[in-house]
Amino acid sequence: MAEKRKKKLGIKQRYSMLTRGLGWDTTYQDMDKVFPYDNYEGIIIHDWEGWEDPFRLTMDAYWKFQSEKEKKLYAVIDSFAQNNGHLGITDARYVNALKLFLTGVSPLEYQAARGFTHVGRHFRGVGPRVACQMQAIDELRHVQTQIHSMSHYNKYFDGLHSAPHMHDRVWYLSVPKSFFDDARTAGPFEFLTSISFAFEYVLTNLLFVPFMSGAAFNGDMATVTFGFSAQSDEARHMTLGLEVIKFMLEQDERNIPIVQRWMDKWFWRGTRMLALVAMMMDYMLPKRVMSWREAWDIYFTEAGGALFADLARYGIKPPKYADIATKEAEHISHQAWHIFYNYTHAAAFHTWVPEKDELDWLSEKYPNTFDKYYRPRLEYLDKEEKAGRRFYNDTLPMLCQVCQIPMGFTDMDDPTTISFEVSEYKDDKYHTCSLGCKDIFDYEPAKYVQAWLPVHQIYQGNCGGAEIPDVLKWYNFNLGADNMEYNGSPDQKLWDEWQAHRKKA
Amino acid sequence: MSRVVSITLQNNDDARPIIEAIEKDNPEATVNIYPGMVKIDCEGRLIIKQETVEELLGREWDVQELHLSIISMGGNVDEEDDYFELSWNL
Numbered sequence A: 001m002a003e004k005r006k007k008k009l010g011i012k013q014r015y016s017m018l019t020r021g022l023g024w025d026t027t028y029q030d031m032d033k034v035f036p037y038d039n040y041e042g043i044i045i046h047d048w049e050g051w052e053d054p055f056r057l058t059m060d061a062y063w064k065f066q067s068e069k070e071k072k073l074y075a076v077i078d079s080f081a082q083n084n085g086h087l088g089i090t091d092a093r094y095v096n097a098l099k100l101f102l103t104g105v106s107p108l109e110y111q112a113a114r115g116f117t118h119v120g121r122h123f124r125g126v127g128p129r130v131a132c133q134m135q136a137i138d139e140l141r142h143v144q145t146q147i148h149s150m151s152h153y154n155k156y157f158d159g160l161h162s163a164p165h166m167h168d169r170v171w172y173l174s175v176p177k178s179f180f181d182d183a184r185t186a187g188p189f190e191f192l193t194s195i196s197f198a199f200e201y202v203l204t205n206l207l208f209v210p211f212m213s214g215a216a217f218n219g220d221m222a223t224v225t226f227g228f229s230a231q232s233d234e235a236r237h238m239t240l241g242l243e244v245i246k247f248m249l250e251q252d253e254r255n256i257p258i259v260q261r262w263m264d265k266w267f268w269r270g271t272r273m274l275a276l277v278a279m280m281m282d283y284m285l286p287k288r289v290m291s292w293r294e295a296w297d298i299y300f301t302e303a304g305g306a307l308f309a310d311l312a313r314y315g316i317k318p319p320k321y322a323d324i325a326t327k328e329a330e331h332i333s334h335q336a337w338h339i340f341y342n343y344t345h346a347a348a349f350h351t352w353v354p355e356k357d358e359l360d361w362l363s364e365k366y367p368n369t370f371d372k373y374y375r376p377r378l379e380y381l382d383k384e385e386k387a388g389r390r391f392y393n394d395t396l397p398m399l400c401q402v403c404q405i406p407m408g409f410t411d412m413d414d415p416t417t418i419s420f421e422v423s424e425y426k427d428d429k430y431h432t433c434s435l436g437c438k439d440i441f442d443y444e445p446a447k448y449v450q451a452w453l454p455v456h457q458i459y460q461g462n463c464g465g466a467e468i469p470d471v472l473k474w475y476n477f478n479l480g481a482d483n484m485e486y487n488g489s490p491d492q493k494l495w496d497e498w499q500a501h502r503k504k505a
Numbered sequence B: 001m002s003r004v005v006s007i008t009l010q011n012n013d014d015a016r017p018i019i020e021a022i023e024k025d026n027p028e029a030t031v032n033i034y035p036g037m038v039k040i041d042c043e044g045r046l047i048i049k050q051e052t053v054e055e056l057l058g059r060e061w062d063v064q065e066l067h068l069s070i071i072s073m074g075g076n077v078d079e080e081d082d083y084f085e086l087s088w089n090l
């Protein structure tokens, strides 16, 4: 390019105009009163100007790029709906992954918007405030675009009609909900460590990237498009996550142990929540891109390994229990699917035993565990179902006091023994699913004894009534349509009719 | 210990010249193709040069247009007027 356009200011200068000199020290009120939250966690900041945002996005550039993203996305969503894009997906079983996404993940986008709006007010440094405010707007965009995209599926499939209502009440949705509740009720630095660093930098790759690629593979144009549109913001959020960590670590060495503890905690909470995604990838995508185990190897072992090697210069170690989480990658999707298979009469999506070629795929991808522990159980359940004895578990499970997952996960070295830990606090016993969750409980028991545990709440009579159907009505489920086995469901019936029409045509 | 930096871009028309430019300027990079996306890994560092993208595209290209195509990445970011670089401290 011979004649380069000359912008008056370079990217660095434009960004510093946005973030430097805009703030001021208050004089009518004490600064600590104006910003009451940014030092009680013990994080010591000497110089807020030390904050560097690697993406030096100014407000005008932000609006320009975001509006372009929205235009592209809405063109696709609109044509997907107009052209009956749902007919092009591989199989109706796939839609169950979307049900879990809409009820479990999309409300987290809204929680993120609330969280970043809050902390975007409460840092006294201008750099982090600008970054958090932009992110709050992004997160609002994510929840809106996800609802718009999936609303098309709601016209035809069950279980997509009451996502926010369900998110606040349903037992398995308390897993992601409590994750964000925990983060939002922490201080602003812990919030950024939990959401921006542990969740977005370390774990979102595992959540969004392979799953959205899976959506592309399964013909779901709407989901791929909102997924990748959200991820384009996520790349910026990830750098915020890494930046806040480096900022805290560079400001004062007394910050190091605090940051390490938060990393250990939020890594563990994150991996627990991702058990839901593991089973979406291994069981709910009719055409599979990669197994959960492979995704773990690429995104945690390799990408996370490089990241933590980089942070080692600050004295940061890889998260505690990362070795256990890596062992779990061989088991967790199978165990999570089994829990939902047991309780699908109380869930707003269907479960099933995978077909033979799908079981073969799992055998191939999990040579160490699947044939030994999980395949025989699935084949047994399949036989029972075909004989008209579809198994449903009628007792309510005990939940982990921290991650709120039913305590069905096993010891990783002995996958026939259920793993659990016990803590005592003020003469009461509290149960957790793992050493990771026990550590979290033991450090802040006064916080976690307040957990709203769905099973406890049902037994205390706070969830619509004493019988399971009462509870499910309180959840806003359409009984017999949203819940139960996939085989014989209204979703399946409709899908089979469409396929029959297609054959005739 | 692996020190791989990584960038994932959409596999679409906007991103194609960027992917090509990365291949040109980072000969050691590995390009992995997945449904809907392309993940490019490179040991230590990876650079996207404005000049190369503009040559391939035949028009002016603002480095921040990358925001429209990026899906994910790993590495410390250095963004300037004429390049975008990912690296780990070696």
Ligand SMILES: [Fe+2]
Pocket: A109, A112, A138, A139, A142, A230
């Ligand atoms: Fe988001």
Ligand SMILES: [Fe+2]
Pocket: A112, A139, A200, A233, A234, A237
């Ligand atoms: Fe985000």
Ligand SMILES: [Zn+2]
Pocket: A272, A400, A401, A402, A403, A404, A405, A432, A433, A434, A437
């Ligand atoms: Zn737990």
